[in-house]
Amino acid sequence: MKDQLEALVLQMVKSNILYSEAIYEFKKRFILAVLQEHNGNQCRAARALKMHRNT
Template sequence: MRHMMEELIAELVRKDIPLEIAKRELERIYLELVLEAHHGNQSAAARKLGMHRNTLSKKLEQHLGALRYPAVNC
């Protein structure tokens, strides 16, 4: 696993991806996959991640807010 992570990080470095963007994208994908593995059950996903459900919900809102609550033109 360490080797795979090193290869991924090396690719990010080669492409000049800023650290903050890389961390944000890693967290977003990780959260999405854990949530998917728990069939959208935020409580179960939060337990697996070792965090409170409210914390997971806030993180999801940060990462996926635009997808979950699209703008409505009234």
């Protein structure tokens, strides 16, 4: 997993993606993956992420 993340970071750097864009994309994809793991249930996904549902 760590190797995949490092490869992705290198690819993003080579593509000249801004730091803010990289963070935005990571957060979005991470949250969507957790949401999918919880079958779209926002409350359970938020609990798993230890964040408020409206965040």
